[in-house]
Amino acid sequence: MTTVPSISLNNGVQIPQLGFGVFQIKPEDTVEAVTEALRIGYRHIDTAQMYGNEKQVGQAIARSELDPSEIFVTSKLNNNRQSFDDALRAFDQSLADLGLDRVDLFLIHWPLATVRDFTEAWRALERAYSEGRVRSIGVSNFQPHHLRRLHAETEVPPAVNQIEAHPYLVQDEVRAFNAEHQIATEAWSPIAQGLVLDDPAILELAQQHDRTPAQLVLRWHIQLGNIVFPKSINPKRMQENFDLFDFELSETDLGMISSLNRDQRTGPDPDTFDYVPS
Numbered sequence: 001m002t003t004v005p006s007i008s009l010n011n012g013v014q015i016p017q018l019g020f021g022v023f024q025i026k027p028e029d030t031v032e033a034v035t036e037a038l039r040i041g042y043r044h045i046d047t048a049q050m051y052g053n054e055k056q057v058g059q060a061i062a063r064s065e066l067d068p069s070e071i072f073v074t075s076k077l078n079n080n081r082q083s084f085d086d087a088l089r090a091f092d093q094s095l096a097d098l099g100l101d102r103v104d105l106f107l108i109h110w111p112l113a114t115v116r117d118f119t120e121a122w123r124a125l126e127r128a129y130s131e132g133r134v135r136s137i138g139v140s141n142f143q144p145h146h147l148r149r150l151h152a153e154t155e156v157p158p159a160v161n162q163i164e165a166h167p168y169l170v171q172d173e174v175r176a177f178n179a180e181h182q183i184a185t186e187a188w189s190p191i192a193q194g195l196v197l198d199d200p201a202i203l204e205l206a207q208q209h210d211r212t213p214a215q216l217v218l219r220w221h222i223q224l225g226n227i228v229f230p231k232s233i234n235p236k237r238m239q240e241n242f243d244l245f246d247f248e249l250s251e252t253d254l255g256m257i258s259s260l261n262r263d264q265r266t267g268p269d270p271d272t273f274d275y276v277p278s
């Protein structure tokens with residue numbers, strides 16, 4: 001079976017560099033999708049309170065023959081749970097829904113700098129971390145200015161920053177800031193939800209390597225050092241997205257893919273996004 005490389009987080013915890021994302025997988029489809037992902041060999045699942053499928057992720061883990069400790073599980077705090085007490089309650093609920101005593105990684109999903117104080121939510125995550133109920137804590141969609149504030153006002157530095165990144169949004173600046181501060185970069189929507197797969201330059205390079213466009217783009221992420229967890233409900237594509245470790249891109253190939261950057265987001269801008277579910 002393919003061995004997925006691990007990345008060492010700033011507290012020594014090892015995270016598989018390739019995982020399986022479950023955003024937009026309906027709860028009723030999630031047990032089957034995660035079961036298939038585990039069968040293929042994925043050992044890292046990325047979910048969130050906002051996705052509404054943590055229970056089903058937990059059911060798939062419980063039904064598998066794997067020990068839960070073999071699967072790296074990430075979840076994220078919902079945008080309407082950022083006060084200290086609420087964040088702790090929401091964290092407890094995630095553990096209960098996932099059916100786990102401890103989660104591997106828990107993130108603040110969005111900074112929501114205009115409507116909330118994310119440092120309060122961070123203190124709640126620090127509490128859960130100090131109690132050993134989460135192995136690492138991190139953030140998502142944080143810009144360098146959000147991270148600077150977190151560093152200045154709180155104790156535990158984030159282990160991870162999960163940001164939108166793909167060939168049309170390479171994110172050199174945030175990735176460099178993360179690297180400089182020992183924060184691992186996770187790339188969400190790594191294939192831009194399919195948008196980059198029809199790019200002529202990507203199609204041509206994929207053909208040269210006898211790989212699919214998705215494999216080419218995911219391999220580019222891996223060689224840049226990004227952690228990725230592409231989503232698919234199609235078993236063939238789930239397998240395709242897992243088969244990334246028997247070919248290599250040259251520096252020229254990597255540079256060519258990075259040069260496609262257009263600073264184009266497919267999701268919200270963290271500096272303006274302030275969606276809080278009721």
Ligand SMILES: NC(=O)c1ccc[n+]([C@@H]2O[C@H](COP(=O)([O-])OP(=O)(O)OC[C@H]3O[C@@H](n4cnc5c(N)ncnc54)[C@H](OP(=O)(O)O)[C@@H]3O)[C@@H](O)[C@H]2O)c1
Nearest residue numbers: 021022023046188189190191192193214230231232233237
């Ligand atoms: N922190 C955040 O704010 C945030 C935001 C968005 C996403 N995420 C995380 O990142 C994960 C991945 O991002 P994403 O789900 O938005 O997008 P993505 O992984 O870039 O793309 C998923 C889309 O591409 C299709 N697809 C997957 N593999 C393919 C392949 N090999 N060839 C052609 N099409 C393929 C899927 O369709 P099928 O299912 O039909 O295959 C789906 O429509 C999420 O599941 C979630 O865990 C985090």
